[in-house]
Amino acid sequence: GENVEQHPSTLSVQEGDSAVIKCTYSDSASNYFPWYKQELGKGPQLIIDIRSNVGEKKDQRIAVTLNKTAKHFSLHITETQPEDSAVYFCAAAGSARQLTFGSGTQLTVLP
Amino acid sequence: NAGVTQTPKFQVLKTGQSMTLQCAQDMNHNSMYWYRQDPGMGLRLIYYSASEGTTDKGEVPNGYNVSRLNKREFSLRLESAAPSQTSVYFCASHQQNGGNTGELFFGEGSRLTVL
Numbered sequence: 001g002e003n004v005e006q007h008p009s010t011l012s013v014q015e016g017d018s019a020v021i022k023c024t025y026s027d028s029a030s031n032y033f034p035w036y037k038q039e040l041g042k043g044p045q046l047i048i049d050i051r052s053n054v055g056e057k058k059d060q061r062i063a064v065t066l067n068k069t070a071k072h073f074s075l076h077i078t079e080t081q082p083e084d085s086a087v088y089f090c091a092a093a094g095s096a097r098q099l100t101f102g103s104g105t106q107l108t109v110l111p
Numbered sequence: 112n113a114g115v116t117q118t119p120k121f122q123v124l125k126t127g128q129s130m131t132l133q134c135a136q137d138m139n140h141n142s143m144y145w146y147r148q149d150p151g152m153g154l155r156l157i158y159y160s161a162s163e164g165t166t167d168k169g170e171v172p173n174g175y176n177v178s179r180l181n182k183r184e185f186s187l188r189l190e191s192a193a194p195s196q197t198s199v200y201f202c203a204s205h206q207q208n209g210g211n212t213g214e215l216f217f218g219e220g221s222r223l224t225v226l
Binding site: 001004006009031032034036041042043044045046049051089093098099100101102103104 | 153154155159170201212215218219220
């Protein structure tokens, strides 16, 4: 089955700096790669996703890049703000058509 | 519009006790899911229901049973709780029949402790 690895597990950045979270996946048939944000005490919420026919997607301060050859994808957050502090999960939909999640990254934006 | 509602939010059980986690969605979604979240392990799929009347095992189904009561409701049952089932459980729903290329909508979670 699909295996998704996510790094780093924790990340601290100064407010205004950029944050990058990286994920790798194992199933070459995977074709859908969402990112979820989980605030304390809440369920995860989709923030951006990318499909395998696209190399990059951007939504305001958030961007995702996908390298299918290397089987990795990354989340980029620019001009970080305190409200960006949360746990972020990457995921991949493989040949089984179910999402496999990474282990999560705790992002802390320091004022 | 409540989205996905889970009950209870918190529960403490003793080893061997049984309980059912309830989940309901009001978005007319076809697929529903149960995940567990443990520190350092992300979200792992327990069971899912691609459509009303069907259920399938996910990655970690042992010790659990599910019922898709109707299109709105999907319950998770622990018949004989074990300490290893201490976790935060999330229910989610999805518009499509099976498959998962689209947004999952999550409830706020049910924190279960088994002593």
